[in-house]
Amino acid sequence: MLVDDEPNIREFVRRSLEKHAFKVKLATNGWEALVEFEQTIFVLVILDIMMPQMNPGKIFTHETLLRRVWGTDHSRDCEFILGDCDAK
Numbered sequence: 001m002l003v004d005d006e007p008n009i010r011e012f013v014r015r016s017l018e019k020h021a022f023k024v025k026l027a028t029n030g031w032e033a034l035v036e037f038e039q040t041i042f043v044l045v046i047l048d049i050m051m052p053q054m055n056p057g058k059i060f061t062h063e064t065l066l067r068r069v070w071g072t073d074h075s076r077d078c079e080f081i082l083g084d085c086d087a088k
Contacts, residue, residue, distance in 0.1 A: 001024070001025045001026070001027060001033065001036055001037065001040070001042050001044070001045045001046070002014060002017070002024055002025070002026050002027070002046045003026075003027040003028075003029070003030065003032075003033040003045065003046065003047045003048060003051075004028070004046075004047075004048040004051070005028055005029060005048065005051040006048070009048070010026055010028070013046065014026060022044075025040065025042070029051055030051065030064070030065045033045070033047070033065060034065060034068060034069070037069050041077075041078075042078050043077065043078060043079065044078065044079050044080075044081070045069075045078060045079070045080050045081070046081045046083070047065070047066075047080060047081065047082050047083070048083060048084065049082050049083065049084050050084040066080070
């Protein structure tokens with residue numbers, strides 16, 4: 001799963017992963033990611049940690065998402081890549 005609020009980054013990473021035969025689910029924010037994660041078992045989650053709904057000081061941060069996700073059986077065999085990229 002790819003979690004990023006920037007459409008250009010989502011599209012670039014999605015295409016890159018699909019070229020290597022990955023099936024990619026997209027989420028535009030942490031709430032969508034949590035719903036997807038509860039419904040699907042993933043082997044890889046790429047998470048933008050600086051999305052508007054996930055910035056420090058907000059109710060839903062990347063730490064909140066990871067705590068909720070790591071508390072599930074779905075996280076047992078899943079790798080996480082956390083990053084921050086400015087698309088400008």
